[in-house]
Amino acid sequence: MKKVAVIAHLHKAEALAALKDIREWASAHGVEVVSNLREAEGEEGRIGAEDDAIVRERFAGADVAVTLGGDGTLLYAAHLVAPLGIPVLAVHLGNLGFHTQVECSRLRQSLDEIAQGRYRTEPRMMLEADVAILPGAKQEFPEGPRLALNDVVVSKTAWGRMIHVRIHVDGEPASDLYADGLLVSTPTGSSAYNYAAGGPVLEPHLDAIVLNAICPHRMHFGPVVLGPEHKIEVEFHPRKPSEEAQILVDGRLWCSVTHEHSLKISRAPVYLRLIVLENAFFRKLRQKLSWGGLI
Known part of the structure; x- marks a missing residue:
């Protein structure tokens, strides 16, 4: 191993301490460390979304990426490193940490195992979301496409109002939906917003897409x-041309759309290579989501 890329949560002191620990380990092993922090500002300037291209350029050629935070940090890292094909070790420093793999106390041990090739990667399917402008539209096209590790959500923009959308699958009309929103989830994201909205939890290594409604007006639409x-x-229902919705990708607002736009969602051409050190799916369901009975 010659190069490690680190994505650290700027506002967690534990993450910055863990980054220092990684640098000490790397120095002892002759490994280069690059991070998502602005080098000119030491450990106080995080590179934001507008500098993603700089981060990817810095990360190019890394043997492994390490996230220091929680599931949110992993989501942020996924759209950066998945296109680069870099395997990711997710270190748990957050609250829930359903998809993080190791505790910070095992960080150095895990780096030793990875350096020795004693690990496996689990490919996690991602979604690709893009917005098309319909004929005769006057509004500008939002920059895209976007990658999602967890989900893509079409949400209402005002409290007390629903959105009315028409869903097509492979060009075939599937359903009209009147609801607070539509959620399209990956298996990795099935234990997040989708689960809270009454959707099924899928094993995260599967390849599948979950369609789920958020507070549907009529109970005809099930996951x-x-x-x-x-x-x-x-697309928006043709009888509701004045409506507007917002698109969120992995919980981050991407753009607003109207009846002049069409949202297209499909399996992304890239996967996130998540380093897995143990199979703990059911243990995490019990301990972190209070699923099932005690064992």
Whole structure:
């Protein structure tokens, strides 16, 4: 191992301390360390979304990426490193940490194991979301596409109002939906917002797409699990041309859309290579989501 990329949560003192620990380990092993922090400002300037290109350039050629934070830090890292094909070790410094793999106390031990090649990676399917402008539209096209490790959400923009959308799957009309929102989830994201919205939890290594409604007005729309090859298209219902919705990708606001836009969601061409050191899916369900009975 010659190069380690680190994505640290700027506002967690534990993350900055862990970054220092990684640098000490790397120095002892002749390994280069690069991070998402602005080098000119030491450990006080995080590179934001507008500098993603700089981060990717800095991370290019890394043998492994390490996230220091929680699941949110992993989501932030996924869209940076997945296109680079770099395996990711997620260190738990957050609150829930459902998809993080190791505690900070095991960081050096885990780096030793990775340096010796004693680990496996689990490919995590991602979604790709893009917005198309319909014929005759006057509004500008939002920059895209976007990658999502957890989910893509079409949400209402005002409290007390619903959105009315029409869903197509592979060009075939699937459903009209009147609800607070539509959630399209990966298996990795199925234990997050989708689970809170009453959707099923899938094993995270599977390839599948979950369609789920957020507070539907009519209970005719239940969660649906689709194969990964399907392509989903979402448009506003033609009888509701004045509505507006916002698109969130992994919990981060991407853009607002109107009846002039069409949202297209499909399996992304890249996967996140998540380093897995133990199979703890059911233990995490019990301990972190209070699922099932005690064992």
